[in-house]
Amino acid sequence: MDSEAETTVGGSCLVWQDLSVTLASNNFGSHGNGGSSTKYLVNGLTGLAQSHRIMAVMGPSGSGKSTFLDALAGRLTTKVAMAGKVELISSCPAGSGTKKKIRSSPVTCRDVSYVTQEDVFLGTLTVKETLSFGARLRLPGLTKTELDEVIEDTMAKMGLEECADTTIGNWHLRGISGGERRRLSIGVEILAQPLVLCLDEATTGLDSAASFFVVQALRNIARDGKIVVCSIHQPTNDVFRLFDDLLLISCGEAVYFGECQGAVKFFADSGFPCPTRRNPPDHFLRCITPEFDQVLAALKQTQRMNHAELAAADGLLNGTTAETRATLVKKYKSSIFSETATKKIQELALLLAQEKHDDGSQSSSEVVSEKKRKIGKKQHHQWWSQFCTLTHRSSLHMCRDLGYYWLRIFFYIMVALSTGTLEFDIGTSSAAVIARGKVDGFLYGLMICLSIGGLPFFLDEIKAFRGEREGGYYGEAVYVLSNFLSSLPFTIFISISSGSILYSMVKFHPGFSHLLYFCINLFFCISVSEACVFVTASLVSNPLPAMGTAVGVTVLNLMPSIVFRPLPDLPKIFWRYPLSYISYAAWGTQGNLKNDMMGLEFDSAIPGRPKITGEFILTNTYGMNLKYSKWRDVAALFCLLLAYRVILVFTLHYKQRISSPFRRTQPKRGLKPTTVQQA
Template identity: 40%
Template sequence: MSSIHHPCPPRACDYEARKNFRAGGRGLEIETATLRVEETTRRKKMKKSDDIDGGEEKGIWLTWKDVWVTASNTTGRKKKKENINNANGSRRKTILGGLSGYAKPGQLLAIMGPSGCGKSTLLDTLAGRLRSNTRQAGEILINGHKKALAYGTSAYVTQDVTLLTTLTVGEAVYYSAQLQLPDTMSKEQKRERAEFTMREMGLQDAINTRIGGWGFKGISGGQKRRVSICIEILTRPRLLFLDEPTSGLDSAASYYVMSRIASLDRKDGIQRTIIASIHQPSTEVFQLFDNLCLLSSGRTVFFGPASAASEFFASNGFPCPALQNPSDHFLKTINKDFDDNQDIELGLAGTQRKPTEEAIEILVKSYKSSDLNRQVQAEVAALCTQGNGMVEKKKKRGHASFHTQCIVLTKRSFVNMRRDVGYYWLRLVIYVGVALGLATVFYDLGMSEGSIKDRAALLAFVSSFITFMTIGGFPSFVEDMKVFQRERLNGHYGVTAYVIGNTLSSIPYLLLVSLIPGAIAYYLPGLQKTVEHFIFFCSVLFSCLMLVESLMMIVASIVPNFLMGIITGAGLQGIMILAGGFFRLPNDLPRIFWKYPLHFVAFHRYAYQGLFKNEYEGLRIAGKSGEYILRSIWQVNMSYSKWVDLAILLGIIVVYRVMFFSIIKAIEKLCS
């Protein structure tokens, strides 16, 4: 893709390096022959997995012609150049204005421009990821057709690196391989594909290193970026989109990441069409580009071979100074954010200067009338009419079955929860401390008159505070949701598989969190000591914990900011605790809102009633029967058993999980 020489990864260069540096005639020949056999065997394995995964497919020619994108103008600005009228007379902001271009197999197209010029919007438009508040016009064709691509044919690497920080590099890529690759491939073939892909991106030395996050150091930012790319190219996509792949990286890391991307074709022979939006590449990175699309305020300033950009700017009076990075010069010339403080030098001597806005107009008009633009239009027209055929449809491609997805997601989530201290372990320590405090304060309640109130206070505190503390795991929920949203957008698996996997993996930890603190808080104060009563107590506690986790998943899907999510979750639980029927008895609650409907919606009502029935039924305290205490003092509904209360709690869990599923589906529909 580029004539620049890049150092090969250790595994790729193994053959040449060992051939050149090992001495000894006959020994060298034997070693060389052995290495050739190893390399041939490895490539045969990859070829076999390719055949199972769908075989050879045609390259992808992507073309776009006269593409416009507008969005609702929420800022209230009235600048004519930023707005157009639609059929209803309302004003909308123009983000992209009549862009045309193409991307060919085996080439890297870079989309460049200053901040806010429309780079990411153009990338999202070509990838079909525009938001629901935008409107698109124009023609985007794939191999001369408007048909959708089959699964695994294209991939999108987002700007934000969203990975499960507790996994190692090898685990992250292998779990993704199990989720994305079809069941017709064996586990060994999937592992081989994962290892080969990691070698492609130069990650072979970091396979057993954790990705890392808060609390522990892991791999570098550049390596995380390459892991993200690895995950998305497991299906061997012919069309690869990358949004700011060098964002947040230093120049060395940026070059290494981009050189790996540019050299993908040389590693596996797949003619990929690669489109990347990039902000400010170094000179070395710029030399990796085959074609360049330069934007300013949503308009094309230049489109063509990256090597011809400097000549184009020079011919219009904006030559790149000697020893200066060309990309820096281009962006400085077309960046009008600081137009009041700078003018652009004209000519080599720099004796004439023009405002940036005027420089942009010169370049835009010059490009429209240039041979470059005519070549682009002719190329687009030729690619649209020649009809290179459509990429093979899903009959030759597919992802893992629903059953496999559920198993893999359960395993991955279980490992993540086990390693993430903030998910359950920190809460378990806090719960044990709180349970010891409860056992100390309520130790040996006895059967006095005062124990009637004390027992209820203990049970209400357990079911309220311990479940309330579930919001402590909300940051981990949010990180999980970010990974889920990225993988869901790229079609790795469905919402149902995620909900099932998350639910099954959390059950062992919730049981542990329920049993250990529950035993301390139950037996030391002297509550009913039969096994049946203790099992019911822990069952209610377990149900409440899972129920609140389900509620926080709903909050995380709507409020991705973890601080706002914690506030929202705490507020919802606080309101439900007030309406639960302990701090204010059911008959004393205001009828409007608090009793109808909130008292019957709040899960605390059923937790309180179930725990109270479990404790007071069969007891006689200070001459009062347990049934009398429940009816007259705590106003508990005795028309059904405690097991019905438990069943209602389990039913609310199902309702919350279904709500989470429905919200995710609704958000997807709105964003599509």
């Protein structure tokens, strides 16, 4: 027994015992039965995944595959409750002797890399650049030469050498294929050399050739001593043969766990043999997918298939799928496959107990706490490296993506030229008093609204951020700061170029200091507007609702500006207090009118009357308080910019930790978890 267990832990093992994941009944709605019920998303799974082997997790849609992987990777949220135990058992050399010690520890995010169903990248980067930035974020302690070696080795493992210098692709750049994107997602996650690699629906959306290539790449990773656990939906026979072990799940319960080769024998012994010309994975899913009963019943009712066709399509005429699934679950619990898995786990537990008794090694909690202390010391030094890497990557992305800033720069300049043409040489006549106010309203209304054009690109960046944030590679504050610094040259260029064009054509208050103030004021207005749109993108991830929300928030910020109605005339409830104080358009317009009109004299509307000073117009027409300098308005804009960036940090943090993971805990369509009624 000891020799068999020692062979099992020749590398590492990921062990789960009596693993159950439950969701409270109030997340499903009221049942109206007066009692409480427990919804099992995963129910009593036991097994282990070994290094040097690749394990497939199969089951119908909504059977609990993703929940099971989330439980293994420690990604479950507080909305669900997990029972049972998940631990990582690894072997390590025992001093100078040849015998190896084994050690058990809880699974941490440092041990596991998780590849989600969706491939999220910055499409303007090349494959090699993506891996390079990923390596710098995940391996900050390595030198450039060492990083280059890791990147080249990863590209070789994943078969990405030929497309190393090809852009990933976005809305205006043609990029790599779907299979190459999938292999790149895996490559990015294995850069940090995790002990365990979990993949959710690794081949979804790929053709048979691309799927085969992806799974073959996973086999190469497993051969390097990694534990690979991969959920997959209906693979071809060629792809299925690449897997070593199989976990078959239906309604959260184990139907089979063991070597892939033994699954056909298990189904045959249970009374459901696989037909000669049928793909085994298709047969397995046919036996445990309840939707087949509904489809066949509908076809029988509509008489679209005769009895012979139904017999050929069904293959399970001796009962329903629900009965077949129940039979298989019962057979597995008493099968040799279940006993083998349980026996291996018990042997590992005995070895761990002996090891702990013999040499009094550190407990798993002590090992974890020691790891945390070391990681905490490193994180202080990693912050600057993360900031530089993220700033470099974001700057590169902004420069290459035509829609991120360049297209908006073109429209900013066009708006400046259009406004300058309409109000060319506005002068100081009596009509110019009203015209200058209209120019400010038109200018800030259009230029602030152009910031909404960046929303789709903000959403793409936030998607990439959330994927990396879940891996624990950097935090929200460093991301927000690096994003702002990367965008700074573009917003400064927009302010200077469009501001100078407009100022020189309209001929506002003469003097370089007034032009400088105009550009600074415009810069802060655009920056605050972009920060506000970014906060919207962090809260609303769907593009269409996010666009509508951003437009609504922008309009609300424009309405309290004094161009539409003097400040004293605004209704005190809501519009004046507090909206006029948190409206960046109100502060920007007020500061620009002070900058333009103070010190100027305008002709009276009645000939022969004395000229009217700009101060008089600002006080009586616009209701401004001139006790405060125009720089106070810029200071208010700076405070709003700082506030929105701080709000962005908090929204990213709490949206990431609460709202976004909660979507993963919702049962997928078709999920019918086991219900246990409690009195």
